[in-house]
Amino acid sequence: SLLVDTEKLLNKQVEMEGKSSAYYLSMASWCHMMGYENAAKYLYTHADEERMHMMKIFRYINEAGGHAMQPEITDIRHNFNSLREVFELILEHEIKVTKAINNIVDHAFSVKDFATFSFMQWYVTEQREEETMSRRALELFDIIGEDGVGLWTIDQELGKLHDAS
Ligand code: OFO
DSSP, X not given: OOOHHHHHHHHHHHHHHHHHHHHHXXXXXXXXXXXXXXXXXXXXXXXXXXXXXXXHHHHHHHHTTOOOOOOOOXXXXXXXXXXXXXXXXXXXXXXXXXXXXXXXXXXXXXXXXXXXXXXXXXXXXXXXXXXXXXXXXXXXXXXXXXXXXXXXXHHHXXXXXXXHO
């Protein structure tokens, strides 16, 4: 069964994934309202994926003999200054998530909890993909530029990025 520390770390990660889901849903709503249709679509899907990330850990905790806790989700930001800011915040957030995942992997290894260590490998891979995707999204702003039809074009490209994922 899970050690107390491991269970705590995993429940903290449940909270983080739940928060990611709420955060991205809020961003999706802002993009949708602003008319960035493809960015909104990308973020609605991303919000669903984060919920799935949360549930995977949630079930694992209980299956491993722990007690998964439904997190309190508060302090969700609803307004953003620009589409670029949204994508900057996503990358920033994903980097934080990667650190938290790596910390769990490191912990699991050090206490010889190889089941958790192995379970977390999926997240290590997922984070590498998510960071790459976020960086690519952000690059569009520099490559295309935001003037004139730039923002519209960026939104179109964000739609393709999503299809490629
Ligand atoms: Fe986007 O992070 Fe979950 O794992």
